[in-house]
Amino acid sequence: MKSKINLFLFDFSVLSIFRRGSKNIFIFFVFTLLIFLLSSVLFISNSIKSELDTTLNALPDITVQRLQAGRAINMPLSRLNKLLAIDGVNAVIPRVWGYYYFANAGANFSVVGIDQFEDQYRDLYTKLCDKFNFDKLKKDSGMLIGSGIDQMLKNNFYQGYFNFVKPDGSLAKVKIDGVFKADTALESNDVIVMPIKKVREIFGMKPDEAVDFVIKVANPSEIPNIARKITEIYPDTRVITKEDLKISYQNLFDYKGGLFLALFVISTFTFFMIIYDKASGVSSDEKREIGILKAVGWTIDDILKEKFYEAFVISFVSFITALCLSMFYVYFLNAPLLRNIFIGYSNLKPAFDLPFSFDFQTFAIIFFLTVPIYIAATIIPSWRVASMDADEVMR
Amino acid sequence: MIELKNVTKEFKVGAKDKVVALKDINLHVQKGEIVLLKGPSGSGKSTILSLIAALNKPTIGEVIVDGKRVSKLADNFTSLFRRENIGFIFQRYNLIPSLSAKENVIVPLIPSNPDSNWLEDRLQELFQNFSLESKMEVMVKNLSGGEQQRVAIARALVNNPSIIIADEPTANLDKKLSLEFIEILKKLKNGHNSIIIASHDPLFFDLDFIDRQIDIHNGEIL
Amino acid sequence: MLLTPEIITILALDFIFLFFGTIAFFISIRIARYWDLNSTTPLQYKLEKQSFLVATIIKYIFVVKLPLFLFFIFTANKLSNVIVGAMCAAGVVNSVSFGSAMFFYKILNLYIFGFWLVLNHFDLKNENQPYTRYKFLLYAIGFIFLLVEIYLDIDFFTSLDVSKLVSCCGALFSAASTSSFSFIFTVNKLYFVYIFYAIFVLLMISYIFKNAFVVLSLNLIYVFIAIISLIVFFGTYIYQLPTHHCPFCMLQKNYDYIGYVVYITLYIGTFFGISGAIMSILEKKKEKFYYNVSAIFNVIYAIIISAYPITYYIKHGAWL
Numbered sequence: 001m002k003s004k005i006n007l008f009l010f011d012f013s014v015l016s017i018f019r020r021g022s023k024n025i026f027i028f029f030v031f032t033l034l035i036f037l038l039s040s041v042l043f044i045s046n047s048i049k050s051e052l053d054t055t056l057n058a059l060p061d062i063t064v065q066r067l068q069a070g071r072a073i074n075m076p077l078s079r080l081n082k083l084l085a086i087d088g089v090n091a092v093i094p095r096v097w098g099y100y101y102f103a104n105a106g107a108n109f110s111v112v113g114i115d116q117f118e119d120q121y122r123d124l125y126t127k128l129c130d131k132f133n134f135d136k137l138k139k140d141s142g143m144l145i146g147s148g149i150d151q152m153l154k155n156n157f158y159q160g161y162f163n164f165v166k167p168d169g170s171l172a173k174v175k176i177d178g179v180f181k182a183d184t185a186l187e188s189n190d191v192i193v194m195p196i197k198k199v200r201e202i203f204g205m206k207p208d209e210a211v212d213f214v215i216k217v218a219n220p221s222e223i224p225n226i227a228r229k230i231t232e233i234y235p236d237t238r239v240i241t242k243e244d245l246k247i248s249y250q251n252l253f254d255y256k257g258g259l260f261l262a263l264f265v266i267s268t269f270t271f272f273m274i275i276y277d278k279a280s281g282v283s284s285d286e287k288r289e290i291g292i293l294k295a296v297g298w299t300i301d302d303i304l305k306e307k308f309y310e311a312f313v314i315s316f317v318s319f320i321t322a323l324c325l326s327m328f329y330v331y332f333l334n335a336p337l338l339r340n341i342f343i344g345y346s347n348l349k350p351a352f353d354l355p356f357s358f359d360f361q362t363f364a365i366i367f368f369l370t371v372p373i374y375i376a377a378t379i380i381p382s383w384r385v386a387s388m389d390a391d392e393v394m395r
Numbered sequence: 396m397i398e399l400k401n402v403t404k405e406f407k408v409g410a411k412d413k414v415v416a417l418k419d420i421n422l423h424v425q426k427g428e429i430v431l432l433k434g435p436s437g438s439g440k441s442t443i444l445s446l447i448a449a450l451n452k453p454t455i456g457e458v459i460v461d462g463k464r465v466s467k468l469a470d471n472f473t474s475l476f477r478r479e480n481i482g483f484i485f486q487r488y489n490l491i492p493s494l495s496a497k498e499n500v501i502v503p504l505i506p507s508n509p510d511s512n513w514l515e516d517r518l519q520e521l522f523q524n525f526s527l528e529s530k531m532e533v534m535v536k537n538l539s540g541g542e543q544q545r546v547a548i549a550r551a552l553v554n555n556p557s558i559i560i561a562d563e564p565t566a567n568l569d570k571k572l573s574l575e576f577i578e579i580l581k582k583l584k585n586g587h588n589s590i591i592i593a594s595h596d597p598l599f600f601d602l603d604f605i606d607r608q609i610d611i612h613n614g615e616i617l
Numbered sequence: 618m619l620l621t622p623e624i625i626t627i628l629a630l631d632f633i634f635l636f637f638g639t640i641a642f643f644i645s646i647r648i649a650r651y652w653d654l655n656s657t658t659p660l661q662y663k664l665e666k667q668s669f670l671v672a673t674i675i676k677y678i679f680v681v682k683l684p685l686f687l688f689f690i691f692t693a694n695k696l697s698n699v700i701v702g703a704m705c706a707a708g709v710v711n712s713v714s715f716g717s718a719m720f721f722y723k724i725l726n727l728y729i730f731g732f733w734l735v736l737n738h739f740d741l742k743n744e745n746q747p748y749t750r751y752k753f754l755l756y757a758i759g760f761i762f763l764l765v766e767i768y769l770d771i772d773f774f775t776s777l778d779v780s781k782l783v784s785c786c787g788a789l790f791s792a793a794s795t796s797s798f799s800f801i802f803t804v805n806k807l808y809f810v811y812i813f814y815a816i817f818v819l820l821m822i823s824y825i826f827k828n829a830f831v832v833l834s835l836n837l838i839y840v841f842i843a844i845i846s847l848i849v850f851f852g853t854y855i856y857q858l859p860t861h862h863c864p865f866c867m868l869q870k871n872y873d874y875i876g877y878v879v880y881i882t883l884y885i886g887t888f889f890g891i892s893g894a895i896m897s898i899l900e901k902k903k904e905k906f907y908y909n910v911s912a913i914f915n916v917i918y919a920i921i922i923s924a925y926p927i928t929y930y931i932k933h934g935a936w937l
């Protein structure tokens with residue numbers, strides 16, 4: 001058994017590709033475009049996923065909301081002590097926050113109230129604290145805004161301040177103390193940070209209420225237990241654990257990516273037909289050539305091998321080309337156009353960079369969905385050609 | 396040694412009709428013998444050649460080459476048989492026009508994945524013999540008719556075949572080139588090769604190095 | 618049903634296998650029925666040519682199936698992040714009742730399809746093509762196996778449920794487990810180690826004498842004892858944890874994907890042993906090449922797997 005790769009045959013195949021250039025170049029372009037689309041979408045969704053993962057890891061272990069008629073309503077601060085008394089709970093932090101709809105830009109801002117160096121924000125905002133003086137922020141009743149919002153306000157001619165419309169219709173003018181650009185751009189680009197008192201004023205909330213509680217837990221494996229106890233003490237609450245969020249986000253993204261892939265698979269099968277058709281169209285020259293090859297001693301197997309090399313070279317070169325192109329497109333150009341599919345709320349969530357994230361698995365998926373399918377499409381046409389009668393050459 | 400035993404070959408034409416190309420032929424070619432098949436166009440010469448080379452199978456009868464029943468071989472084994480035993484020279488050269496002379500000559504060897512040093516030597520030798528050294532890298536379609544014929548002969552010989560088959564080898568050549576071809580053919584006679592030529596070119600009719608002339612008419616040996 | 622890109626990929630390729638496999642199946646049946654090398658009918662010529670289409674399709678399926686199977690494990694490992702309770706592929710695979718069976722079934726199919734290629738290779742070496750009928754009958758059976766596998770794939774992926782709590786491998790691979798193989802944990806694990814090395818030595822001796830039946834049976838026994846001893850003994854040294862018996866976790870990144878190396882060498886070693894032995898019986902001639910490859914890979918497997926407890930002992934001066 002000879003296992004050495006037959007370089008002569010390989011050479012011959014590569015030459016054949018060039019010799020039938022016009023036919024192959026068409027296939028090459030269409031196939032490259034198809035792989036490019038697929039890999040770009042997968043790269044974007046991976047990128048967003050890894051971005052979300054970082055954000056989700058910074059999330060509190062447990063979030064407790066109060067429900068009335070199925071909707072979340074404010075949580076009385078008086079409940080805080082009972083929750084603190086549960087074994088394993090390290091801290092309970094009331095949060096005051098909300099979405100402010102800025103009609104001029106048609107966008108929602110996330111307005112977050114902070115008091116001091118509260119635990120739950122430590123990860124997210126320590127960097128800000130280095131740069132900005134929170135005491136000053138509190139004294140001034142000013143705010144810090146994400147870079148996306150900064151851009152949006154500038155576009156609407158706000159310089160150094162912003163007027164919030166309170167529920168009673170009066171205006172609350174808040175000074176901008178600084179602009180931040182956080183690591184996890186996706187989540188914090190549209191965030192406004194200001195003292196809790198100011199947030200209550202803007203949203204018209206009572207001083208003895210918070211929007212929800214977040215709970216820090218000593219031992220993560222106790223989370224399900226603690227969550228159960230909370231619902232026992234306060235049956236009208238909804239308890240969301242970090243794990244729940246992670247899974248639902250994961251699913252949402254797999255689902256979106258999956259939907260796209262389903263479409264992709266359909267277009268792949270269309271492409272399958274195109275290759276099939278192209279590969280089936282054998283010119284009389286090609287027929288003669290096969291006849292010559294068989295007459296001088298090539299077996300059906302040899303010709304099939306030659307055709308396989310051709311298909312492999314074309315599809316693999318397309319694959320590599322498309323992969324490089326889409327890396328450039330996604331990570332260097334930040335995927336103009338395409339990313340809007342994934343971040344449908346592009347004007348709500350201002351611009352952010354797609355972080356580089358590439359794993360073996362994505363590579364494998366793109367490979368399996370393209371190269372073997374291309375080769376499959378050439379099986380029957382190649383066999384047809386290879387099994388033609390050789391006595392053609394005698395005429 | 397080549398043997399055709401009671402060979403009849405019919406071709407289907409259309410749905411029902413058939414052409415009888417060969418009728419109950421018996422033929423014996425010894426090792427080292429040079430044989431000329433002559434007869435008018437359509438008499439069945441090419442059909443005999445293609446049966447010997449196992450490009451085709453007889454409708455009745457059998458073809459035996461060196462003790463091997465080639466008429467019974469399955470398609471891929473007929474290819475292997477040709478690869479090892481047969482060198483083909485066709486009427487229309489049948490080269491691959493978009494490949495260079497060298498690439499064309501290599502073609503029969505490609506499936507057996509030859510050693511590249513050995514191959515280089517073999518090519519040098521062949522191209523020297525046929526004074527084609529300067530044309531090695533030239534694309535075949537840019538060569539003259541005579542050069543193309545010599546490339547075709549080089550290709551037929553590259554695998555050291557024991558049987559050389561030439562189908563109307565001078566049909567596309569002028570007189571001068573035809574005589575040149577005959578000179579080459581003469582040199583190929585060495586006692587080991589059987590050479591079978593099918594031609595109705597009178598140039599072949601009185602050559603002393605041809606051992607035997609066989610007349611074919613309407614699919615029958617006269 | 619989970620619609621992850623990985624699952625779509627596997628199902629799309631399953632569809633391709635189904636499409637081409639079906640074509641090959643019908644041709645195979647025809648060839649098995651009408652093949653007659655002595656006949657000179659147009660039907661026979663047609664079948665001769667079609668046999669190459671079938672061979673090409675089977676080669677294609679096998680060549681894509683091998684890496685796809687690894688990808689399947691990879692996917693199962695990844696899904697373990699999503700499915701509550703699962704720590705590795707074991708939990709995911711076993712989250713459906715037929716999980717383990719499906720897994721071993723997939724491996725069995727890899728042996729069958731691989732063997733088909735070997736048989737094909739030998740068939741085409743001989744002008745009489747002695748195995749043609751058998752190889753196409755074998756494929757016809759293999760196709761039924763393939764159909765079942767594709768059905769199981771679909772059933773498996775559609776019944777995966779993210780919200781269902783599954784057992785992690787720790788629970789599955791322990792004496793307390795209710796699974797059919799849990800009894801192996803109740804026996805002294807050293808017995809399996811002794812048996813493993815005993816079989817290994819016998820196997821090596823069998824390569825010297827090359828009695829096909831002996832090589833065949835020892836290779837078959839070797840696969841089983843290798844996997845069992847891997848679960849009860851050698852695996853614990855890969856994990857450096859006396860209670861960790863999972864055959865899947867070693868396929869994860871934490872263990873440098875060593876599981877892939879281990880299983881692939883075991884597969885190659887036993888595959889060449891088994892198919893070489895069968896071919897030796899059929900050809901009535903010792904298939905040295907197959908035996909050599911088999912011996913080499915089986916030795917590599919034994920070396921890798923022994924290296925773990927030995928280095929552990931050298932480092933810590935004690936067994937786990």
Ligand SMILES: Nc1ncnc2c1ncn2[C@@H]1O[C@H](COP(=O)(O)OP(=O)(O)O)[C@@H](O)[C@H]1O
Pocket residue numbers: 406407408414415416434435436437438439440441442443
């Ligand atoms: N593939 C074919 N199909 C149908 N008829 C054929 C075929 N090949 C040859 N023939 C017929 O067989 C007869 C012999 O042809 P051929 O052997 O080519 O003659 P020659 O080579 O002597 O000119 C001719 O009548 C020709 O038309």
Ligand SMILES: [Mg+2]
Pocket residue numbers: 437440441442562563
């Ligand atoms: Mg003719």
